[in-house]
Amino acid sequence: KILILDFGSQVTQLIGRRVREAHVYCEIHPNDVSDEFIKSFAPKGIILSGSHASTYEDHQLRAPQAVWDAGVPVLGICYGMQTMAVQLGGEVSWSDHREFGYAEVRAHGHTKLLQDIQDFGTPEGHGMLKVWMSHGDKVTALPPGFKLMASTPSCPIAGMANEDKGYYAVQFHPEVTHTLQGAALLTRFVRDIAGCKGDWIMGDYIQEAVAKIREQVGDEEVILGLSGGVDSSVAAALIHRAIGDQLTCVFVDHGLLRLNEGAMVMEMFAGRLHAKVVHVQAAEQFLGHLKGVTDPEQKRKIIGREFVEVFKAEAAKLKASGQGHKGATFLAQGTIYPDVVESGGTASKKATIKSHHNVGGLPEKLGLKLLEPLRELFKDEVRELGVALGLPHEMVYRHPFPGPGLGVRILGEVRADFASLLQRADHIFIEELRATIDPATGKSWYDLTSQAFTVFLPVKSVGVMGDGRTYDYVVALRAVQTSDFMTADWAELPYSLLKKVSSRIINEVRGINRVTYDVSSKPPATIEWE
Ligand code: XMP
Numbered sequence: 001k002i003l004i005l006d007f008g009s010q011v012t013q014l015i016g017r018r019v020r021e022a023h024v025y026c027e028i029h030p031n032d033v034s035d036e037f038i039k040s041f042a043p044k045g046i047i048l049s050g051s052h053a054s055t056y057e058d059h060q061l062r063a064p065q066a067v068w069d070a071g072v073p074v075l076g077i078c079y080g081m082q083t084m085a086v087q088l089g090g091e092v093s094w095s096d097h098r099e100f101g102y103a104e105v106r107a108h109g110h111t112k113l114l115q116d117i118q119d120f121g122t123p124e125g126h127g128m129l130k131v132w133m134s135h136g137d138k139v140t141a142l143p144p145g146f147k148l149m150a151s152t153p154s155c156p157i158a159g160m161a162n163e164d165k166g167y168y169a170v171q172f173h174p175e176v177t178h179t180l181q182g183a184a185l186l187t188r189f190v191r192d193i194a195g196c197k198g199d200w201i202m203g204d205y206i207q208e209a210v211a212k213i214r215e216q217v218g219d220e221e222v223i224l225g226l227s228g229g230v231d232s233s234v235a236a237a238l239i240h241r242a243i244g245d246q247l248t249c250v251f252v253d254h255g256l257l258r259l260n261e262g263a264m265v266m267e268m269f270a271g272r273l274h275a276k277v278v279h280v281q282a283a284e285q286f287l288g289h290l291k292g293v294t295d296p297e298q299k300r301k302i303i304g305r306e307f308v309e310v311f312k313a314e315a316a317k318l319k320a321s322g323q324g325h326k327g328a329t330f331l332a333q334g335t336i337y338p339d340v341v342e343s344g345g346t347a348s349k350k351a352t353i354k355s356h357h358n359v360g361g362l363p364e365k366l367g368l369k370l371l372e373p374l375r376e377l378f379k380d381e382v383r384e385l386g387v388a389l390g391l392p393h394e395m396v397y398r399h400p401f402p403g404p405g406l407g408v409r410i411l412g413e414v415r416a417d418f419a420s421l422l423q424r425a426d427h428i429f430i431e432e433l434r435a436t437i438d439p440a441t442g443k444s445w446y447d448l449t450s451q452a453f454t455v456f457l458p459v460k461s462v463g464v465m466g467d468g469r470t471y472d473y474v475v476a477l478r479a480v481q482t483s484d485f486m487t488a489d490w491a492e493l494p495y496s497l498l499k500k501v502s503s504r505i506i507n508e509v510r511g512i513n514r515v516t517y518d519v520s521s522k523p524p525a526t527i528e529w530e
Helices: 012-021 035-041 065-069 079-087 182-193 202-217 230-246 261-272 283-290 296-321 359-366 379-388 416-435 495-508
Strands: 002-006 026-030 045-048 074-077 091-093 099-107 127-135 138-141 147-151 159-162 167-170 222-226 247-253 276-281 330-332 341-343 352-354 369-371 451-465 468-481 512-517
Touching: 002 012, 012 026, 012 182, 026 035, 035 065, 045 079, 045 182, 074 079, 074 182, 079 091, 079 138, 079 159, 079 167, 147 167, 167 182, 202 230, 202 369, 202 379, 222 230, 222 296, 230 247, 230 261, 230 330, 230 379, 247 261, 247 296, 261 276, 276 296, 283 296, 283 416, 296 359, 416 451, 416 468, 416 495, 416 512, 451 512, 468 495, 495 512
Parallel strands: 002 026, 002 045, 045 074, 074 167, 222 247, 222 330, 247 276, 330 369, 468 512
Antiparallel strands: 091 138, 099 127, 099 147, 147 159, 159 167, 341 352, 451 468
């Protein structure tokens, strides 16, 4: 296994991800772990991460002495290279001015790390790598025993190696995808240099995560807010695997879920996994508070606030009912790595950690400890884990669904009758997206879009049906393609698909007589309508 020491870089988790992709087990720990910890961890290789260190003081961060005493290969990345240089007798010039950008790095001499890894060769026969790197701070003198491994015009020592000891360092970031050969380089380090086998799979992650959860929870009890979304579902399945009935899931149905969502969640978790699930039917309460409210922000606030209220009440009820001997002391959340926004501080002083799953500061209000077993994983890894845990592919690869649910897809006032119309129309749209296969790719249009849903417009228009005139509501179909949800293109769905969806909705959902397709990209529009 590989030990990654985190000096506080925003992209340290990506190192972990690349190592896992090389099928090698790794753990990320703060840079200031004790020497004893490193000894007992017994890594086959150690990676020193970058840092967003920007003041002179932060440049005092160092790797523990045990790293150099462990007798295993070490890879320093960016700041990790600089601290390696300083600690082993080289020199670094620090500068406040940093640039992060594209560079072409020339490989010098032969090292096991870079051998045969290049993006292109120069006429003189040098191997060149296209990378992302930080300029500014740089190593200005090699430590004794090191040789030059890579350079750029502005950073003459962009890589160094002491191959006798298995020490390698690069000024650029191999963990980001902009460094085209980065994954190859990290794989080379963990497999060929550190000698890890590369037989680790996501299934193994389950064993390790289960052991960690058992250790953390002991004989205490955990509650988890199940939303039906991917992250909370996978977290629930994983925690249930670890501690069984010490976990109680609370599924709050605010009446603004997708059609049959409640039944599906109960069938999966209570029915198939035999987990303890409390199904809270709170539609009336939510809709009551939303009555007459039309402002989107206010609607969101009310839904968030009521969610906290319902959850608190359920937690208290569980405690009073004596279902568990002492009541829950942990709140589990499906926080995944991209939700973890870290601001300020270095690895050792990780100050503010915010997560949007942490609705309304629930853990503090409930006085509960947090259990977040997916914190180190990226979305696609969470999905892979979900499949490995036996959740259905269809559930794990669902499009994202916002916490306020249909509350932000019914424009203006939220009403039960509107929600019912919308649920049925949306169900038809999703059904047809799943059923329509694109011949060019062999994939369904559901899988070819990142998010697709229906929006209810509370305006009426005139139609004609049979012999009669209708005067009914309008829906808009929305389907987008995006990789990060920050920008998105509307999806060019086939006309035949739109035609079928429109005709089915108008024929099957009495109360809707007009279907439109949203052809706005983000920006300037957003994905949701509210
Ligand atoms: P927008 O509409 O801002 O949406 O382009 C970007 C992504 O975020 C989702 N979204 C939310 N998710 N709570 C959530 O959990 C919310 O309040 C919320 N608002 C938007 C949206 O569905 C899309 O995937």
